[in-house]
Amino acid sequence: MLYQLKFLSVFLLLSLSLNAWSTNQHPDVEDVCQKVGSKLASVSIKECLSNRYFSPRYYSVNGKAILETHFPANEDNPDAPRILFIGGIHGDEYSSVSVTFKWLNTLRKHHSGAFDWHFLPVLNPDGLLQRRSSRVNANKVDLNRNFIPAPEFPEPLEHWQKSAKKRLRYYPGHAPLSEPESRVIHELIDDYKPTVIVSVHAPHGILDFDGGIQPPRKLGPLHLRQLGTYPGSLGNYGWFVKNIPVVTIELPYAGIMPKKHDIDRMWTDLVRWLKYKAKRKPSAVASANGESGNVVK
Template sequence: MPFTAFGEPEDPLSYYSSTSNITDDQSLTIIKEKTTSPTATTPSVELSAQPVDNGDQPEVGGKSTADTSAPQISSPSTDNTTQPQADLEQPIVKEVEAEAEIEVETQEEDTPHPEIVTICDEIGNKLGSVSSSDCLDAAFDKPRFYSNKHRPLLEKHFYASPELVNAPRILFLGGIHGDEYSSVSLSFKWLKILEQSHNGVYDWHFMPLTNPDGLLQKKSTRVNANNVDLNRNFIPSETSINPIKHWQTYAKKRARYYPGTKPLSEPETQAIHKLIHEFKPDIIVSVHAPHGILDYDGGITPPQKLGPLRLRQLGTYPGSLGNYGWFVKQTPVMTIELKHAGIMPSKSDINLMWTDLIHWIKLRTEGDGTLIARKTSDQ
């Protein structure tokens, strides 16, 4: 069975509001005390791309008083050969499926969309390691999806070379939880690395901030503006227990884990669902914090490490992206859990994680350019 009953983790941020927990190459940046550093060039290949110099700046830290004890997790089965249950989504999909194919529209050069300018200013005012200009320089595609408060969900597509018809497709998601600052900032850093090094070998789609309302509140929250935990709002694969029952029983009705009234009730999760349906990624990469591990749900051999993060497969929660991606959509999901929610990884760790990720994708790619995951899911 894909589901293992877990106790839910507590608020991740309170531990990181103390400077006693900061390592030598890190420091805590208060929201109004933002710093910048010069930008370095990067090589022109994805595998060896180096991070820009401003990637090692400390992240903005919000204060929280919640307990940060580690989640009580039972040992799940690590048998990733369990067959996904793709038919479970059909009744819900009909309510949210788009009629037309998704078409990514890029901005005209030097003319960013006004909504992108606005949200980039908000992000720059919130985070100490992503400036408004950093955000605008990404040249995001024309907005198509919006949050509860009608903020655009930023997207950037990096197309594979036209002759590579089987190029691996990677969907990258950051900031599903608004109080995990480092996940948002790391997504922007890697997006910039890819911008400078993309060589057309892989087909990437980035959504670096999937919960803008949660991040951009005065006090950032895990949940979205509708008080829903987006990482419990996807279609569950389980029939024996649904997200609401899990929330009532195992999460003890804690508000930060509320899964919503029904799966895909939120515009943010509907957007991700549509992206998966149309883009058909071979792998989904999602960045979180602060457990300091690498989690994985899927049928192909996962990497044993990404930089300092070591593989520790936790199983899945009903309605989580990992549960939905693999057991419903038959798409492997790699969950990167950074060590700190309020502190950025060091520049060297940012580089190592990126390099290890690209190396794993390369190893999992067959001679014809098709990611092994694609053929595994088609069997």
């Protein structure tokens, strides 16, 4: 009996500590999840905290943690395509953050290990987590115009100053990569070497694509409509500067969630397209393995 009691107490202690370990997140991560869950009707605090995040490596202008969560490929599949997935680069596009969390729920249940996923579900926490959310970050910069433009494109600031649509919400910042949030993407492109970048926006209700491979024709209800790129945008930088295809998902409404059925179809179509079209370049595989490879451009 005594032995059984001892066994039971050890078991209880062990399960308690395991529980604490599995829900324990860095306080800065918890803070962001609390605020995201309070701000967005479609994402609960618990749901946000269900993902296991990195101890924060990056912070926004106002010192909020940039959430990062990772789903590794199977160990026997070192050449698996790497997908860098970004939600909420624009802080007032609520659905782009909420839908990204729904896809994270799917991935937690069904991650097969065929791909390596790196998710930043809330890239612009300062824009989102304020009373009136804004497209821009805390320095009033449109992060999706704050990247390095391709050589044949004009400087983003010059372009904005000349543009008839010169509006504050598209302000690209005084120089490319002036903002910590866009530098996160810049650093991850160099360190993580993604095969494909996926970025979620709203409210244009289409699918946009920059890249040299065949784009997806549609993702669920969203049909391909290539809009062309703006200097300083992620699509321009990712493909024309870094040679990485960029899938831009434009959900139909910023403040209304797509139907569950459509959220699932978009995900299934994306994964199917990745399966057939996303291949790591031999150069990326070689350099990630510590060898020097010739960059194929």
